[in-house]
Amino acid sequence: MQVGDKVPFVTFKTRVRDESVGGPNPFRWQDMTSDDYFKGKRVVLFSLPGAFTPTCSTYQLPGFEKGFSDFAAEGIDEIYCMSVNDSFVMNKWAADQGLENVKVIPDGSGEFTKEMGMLVAKDNLGFGARSWRYAAIVNDGVLEALFVEPGMQDNHGEDPYGESSPETVLNWLKENAKADA
Numbered sequence: 001m002q003v004g005d006k007v008p009f010v011t012f013k014t015r016v017r018d019e020s021v022g023g024p025n026p027f028r029w030q031d032m033t034s035d036d037y038f039k040g041k042r043v044v045l046f047s048l049p050g051a052f053t054p055t056c057s058t059y060q061l062p063g064f065e066k067g068f069s070d071f072a073a074e075g076i077d078e079i080y081c082m083s084v085n086d087s088f089v090m091n092k093w094a095a096d097q098g099l100e101n102v103k104v105i106p107d108g109s110g111e112f113t114k115e116m117g118m119l120v121a122k123d124n125l126g127f128g129a130r131s132w133r134y135a136a137i138v139n140d141g142v143l144e145a146l147f148v149e150p151g152m153q154d155n156h157g158e159d160p161y162g163e164s165s166p167e168t169v170l171n172w173l174k175e176n177a178k179a180d181a
Helices: 034-038 054-066 068-073 087-097 111-115 166-180
Strands: 011-017 027-033 042-048 078-083 102-106 119-121 129-131 134-139 142-148
Touching: 011 087, 011 102, 027 034, 034 042, 042 054, 054 068, 054 078, 054 087, 054 102, 054 166, 068 166, 078 129, 087 102, 111 129, 134 166, 142 166
Parallel strands: 042 078, 078 102
Antiparallel strands: 011 027, 042 134, 119 129, 134 142
């Protein structure tokens, strides 16, 4: 995928809270599509190797969460965090992180990630297939900007972080707003 391409159209299997379900676990399955997330909006999407992992939980996700108002000031409607994890894991991670601004997208089978060209093997860590770390600005379903960590390869020994950081993405938005003015 490259700038100007439309993001892949897939259906995500999500779990949403629904009090009508009752009981101690009031959630139901709800299919969400790429259009549900990206159509008619300008969003930041960032994808990472796994929920609850150190860099993701300590820097990347909290940085986007805390910086939401700065992104909104630059014309961003939503910020989405995606990982090749199921909805149960993503929802628990979101609750554990106390998310109020960033919304999580479970790409449990890695279908979206694969079609983005970002699916890598992380068998060396016992993870299996996971997302390479990247961020994107998606405008009405079209890639406006893409921020991919260097060295993408299967079973990479490191987990680079910088290109997809909240600071890098926000700086790009500010620089490009000046260029458009």
